[in-house]
Amino acid sequence: MKTFWMFLVYLLIALLVIVLGIILGDIGPWYFAWLVGTVMIVLISAAGGALLDTQEEEQESSRA
Amino acid sequence: MINGTVVALSRWQFAMTALYHFLFVPLTLGLTFLLAAMETVYVTTGKQIYRDMAQFWGKLFLINFALGVSTGLTMEFEFGTNWSFYSGFVGDIFGAPLAIEGLMAFFMESTFVGLMAFGWQRLTKVQHLIVTYLVALGSNLSALWILVANGFMQDPQGAKFNPLTMRMELHDFPALLFSPDAQDKFVHTSIAGYVTASVFVLGVSAYYMLQRRHMALAKRSFRMAALFGVLATAGVITLGDALGFVGGHAQPTKLAAMEAMWHTEAPPAPFNVAAIPSQSQQRNLWTLQIPYVLTPLITHTTTQSVPGVDTLEAQAVQRIKNGIPAVEALKRLSSNPNDPQALTQFDAHQADLGYGFLVQRYAPNQDVALATNADIAKAARDVIPQVAPIFWTFRVMVAMGLLMLAFFIAAVMFTLRNDAEKHRWFLKLALWMIPVPFVACEMGWLVAELGRQPWTVYQMLPTWMAASSHTVGYMVFSLAGFLLLYSIFIAVEMYLMVKFIRLGPSAHGRESPAHGGGSAGTYAPAAMLK
Secondary structure, three states, X not given: OHHHHHHHHHHHHHHHHHHHHHHHOOOOOHHHHXXXXXXXXXXXXXXXXXHHHHHHHHHHHHHO | OOOHHHHHHHHHHHHHHHHHHHHHHHHHHHHHHHHHHXXXXXXXXXXXXXXXXXXXXXXXXXXXXXXXXXXXXXXXXXXXXXXXXXXXHHHXXXXXXXXXXXHHHHHHHHHHHHHHHXXXXXXXXXXXXXXXXXXXXXXXXXXXXXXXXXXXXHOOOOEEEEOOOOEEEEOOHHHHHOOXXXXXXXXXXXXXXXXXXXXXXXXXXXXXXXXXXXXXXXXXXXXXXXXXXXXXXXHHHHHHHHHHHHHHHHXXXXXXXXXXXXXXXXXXXXXXXXEEEEOOOOEEEEEEEEOOOHHHHHHOOOOOOOOOHHHHHHHHHHXXXXXXXXXXXXXXXXXXXXXXXXXXXXXXXXXXXXXXXXXXXXOHHHOHHHOOHHHHHHHHHHOOOOHHHHHHHHHHHHHHHHHHHHHHHHHHHHHHOOXXXXXXXXXXXXXXXXXXXXXXXXXXXXXXXHOOOOEEEOOOEEHHHOOOOOOHHHHHHHHHHHHHHHHHHHHHHHHHHHHHHHHOOHHHHHOOHHHOOOOOOOOOHHHHOX
């Protein structure tokens, strides 16, 4: 149940971010936004991968 | 006049080849940047697993890329073979982005794809990473120029019709490149590709996790795809709204069809969640509405009116009447380019030249001077595209976008807690989600292109006069040939993808138990990439 509520909270945050994006960007400099957004997406995704390594190392050391 | 069946078959042929091609494109656009993200981690951390990931997903990318290129090439030729009047009419503008796409992006992409595939042993880590980023940039720049060209068809900016050369000419390249439609469409399409690739990588990773194979690779790929996908989905929805906002101003007829708005209503107008639109009766036979929602959704205000079909048709009648003198003047200028009266008449009415062309097909002997009010009314009805398919394809696309947002949020939650493999129901769902973004992309393309009708170039060149004058037999034969060939391509893609996914990553044997690796890999197709 907790997972479901967390899911709903995150979903609401995502929708809020989208609405903010919509309000701020009626006619936006979208090419620029694409460049910045792509770099951000790639870096966050890469950081997520590296974070998993850290999480797994922590789990292993706590098991040892 | 070109045979209506030939025009319809030309449309079918282009639609079918484009829809087939567009099955490959989004995965290419997104997978390249996901590969770049994986390789970035490899270069910064030096961990072999990320190299294995980049090589494995790179292999699937190559299969998709090869088939994407082969299906895309024919479309460029189709402009000349099946849409020769269109190519002559707007070649001055359309040719520029298409040529840049071919010369710059395509060659850049293809060259660096070779280096990416065969350069693992020949380049340093950093050099290879740069190459991967250049492949990603090249594939997306390739899409940029195509979408700039398409943006011109949706909202012709930066060009003017020259009555002396009888074609449209480019006079403002920045206006063409930076048109709001082109910008929104490129970013929306590119990021839709990111979403597609994320769902694909996540789904395949979930397959391995279900089988408890290649766990190190699967868990990391799952994590990276989930984060990549959630951000991209938020972006694609935002840009989808921006595209609707821009399109609402530039193409009100498409917007009216997307929303099945037959009548202009006082703001704030209700939003049709579901409807059964009837084109012949120009009304919805049944609707499910949410009051007050449409106006803020479309205009981002509560007071601005959204024109319905009735208003747009009434406006079209006036524009057709204004366009008729432009076509008449053009006729006179074609026989005497130095006729000053004709030139003055053309200048006064050129804004509605396309509407004059629109009524030409109904006028006796195609002489617009003889067009009756009934002919004008028929042409005015034509400005509204087929409402039902546009209304429903749009809704399917939006529903799938929202579904993917919810899916990625759940995926991010599970992966950040590092327990995604425990939620087997979700892993099974992830497998079933793989076709969703592909279908959503196809739906988006249909909304964009069906919504542009009856125009090839919006408000400038009607579709009925844009096609080549082939025979019906030729069109049927070539359409059947393309369908057969492209179906084979799809079957080959599916076969190769499934085969290589089942075989798994080639370097799997290198995974240490500490990384959660299972049994040694059963296959080593790494030669393909080395």
